[in-house]
Amino acid sequence: MHQPEHLKNVGLKSTVPRLKVLSLFESGRGRHMSAEDVYKLLLASGDDVGLATVYRVLTQFEQAGLLVRHYFEGGKSVFELNQGTHHDHIVCLQCGHVEEFYDAAIEAHQEKAASERGFQIRDHSLYIYADCTKESCPNK
Amino acid sequence: MHQPEHLKNVGLKSTVPRLKVLSLFESGRGRHMSAEDVYKLLLASGDDVGLATVYRVLTQFEQAGLLVRHYFEGGKSVFELNQGTHHDHIVCLQCGHVEEFYDAAIEAHQEKAASERGFQIRDHSLYIYADCTKESCPNK
DNA sequence: TTTGCGAATGATAATCGTTCTCATTTGCGA
DNA sequence: TCGCAAATGAGAACGATTATCATTCGCAAA
Incomplete structure (x- = not known):
């Protein structure tokens, strides 16, 4: 399980929105999720996070290597946890x-x-x- | 070289915009072109075609098998002549x-x-x- | 060849996913 | 606890694409 220290390790401050996005991916509630998917799931959980922040955090996580981004046909990106193995x-x-x-x-x-x-x-x-x-x- | 009959063969009326788009691809002035590329090249040739029409024609040509559409990273579609050989x-x-x-x-x-x-x-x-x-x- | 109608076109508004702007809030080290 | 750079959220802006709709065109029948 990721903890705040994991974010520090990749050079990111430990903030509430970042922890929520990360724990959503780790919860297994969805393996391949778009920014919109993440945003809606967080809202549904009562977690108040802005859409712009979701986009920013997903991009940061991708750059940090925590997530992998896939480009869908049709133009929207979906993300999945990076479990170390390319596939x-x-x-x-x-x-x-x-x-x-x-x-x-x-x-x-x-x-x-x-x-x-x-x-x-x-x-x-x-x-x-x-x-x-x-x-x-x-x-x- | 394609002629109006080629459009008929794939179930499309032979119209001025369609013939212009097709001949642009066949001219070799660009092998992989986005809708914007096609639009600008036609305008530069003095051919007055609407952007909406370019998008429509490209989609029709793709469905007819005349063009192949690629979804590259960066969010825009690129088209090329379908020459039957996979690559x-x-x-x-x-x-x-x-x-x-x-x-x-x-x-x-x-x-x-x-x-x-x-x-x-x-x-x-x-x-x-x-x-x-x-x-x-x-x-x- | 002229005519009529459904299909095609072009200008523009609308949409969709995403990024940018900026005022406000937050994390965290001093 | 304080201060400040970094992060956030709301909404505007953006680029690519699609939808709308009045006008024009291709084409086949007369």
Whole structure:
């Protein structure tokens, strides 16, 4: 569990809004959340935090490495707790189920492809769109 | 070269704005263009097309399969002619320069990662965000 | 070829997610 | 406890995109 000291460790003052956002992500009430999601959940909990602050805190947490930001198709960002392991996503086109995966070979080839072309990788995103085989999936 | 009949073939009336947008993409004056890019280039050519129409036409062309839409970081959509061949993209975060690449090893590993998890790949997108080394790039 | 109508267009208002501004409040070290 | 820089919240501003609506156009039937 994160404590105020964790914020200090990443160079951020321990403030009420920051602690509330962090504990929301740790509560497991949502793994992938947009700024709007976070804002509404905090309001619903009776926690009075401004929307602008939510945006600021999410960005700070991303820069501090506490959260990872994903760029949705359509333009809005979603965040998830950074649990240290980079991973990509497979999204089921039928039921929206998201599965995370990591493939070292893919990571290595990406690095190679970029450097061969004179690029210095800053970030990357890989989304595989597929049909899953979940029992609950409507395509079954 | 596309002709009015091509628009008919995909179920779209042949209109002046549509022909202008299509020929701009075919002119090679820009491979990856945002709606704003298209709008400005048409105005610069003396072609009087409304911005709203540019957005509509780009979306229609995407649905018709004439163009492919990419959602790059930074929140704006970029379009390119659909030439039938899959490829991934490296995007420079500084100057927006886009380079295309294809890596068979990455493709193969994606296929493997998905099938191992019981998914049937339908589509996928890989974007690498980086700093490029172009002379013209502002980060130099 | 002219005509008529539904589709397409363009100007502009509206929307959405996000960032900025700025007056007020807060965390925290002295 | 005090003081001040940093953080906050309300709302304005912003950039990309979509919706609205009166006008114009493409095209097929007469």
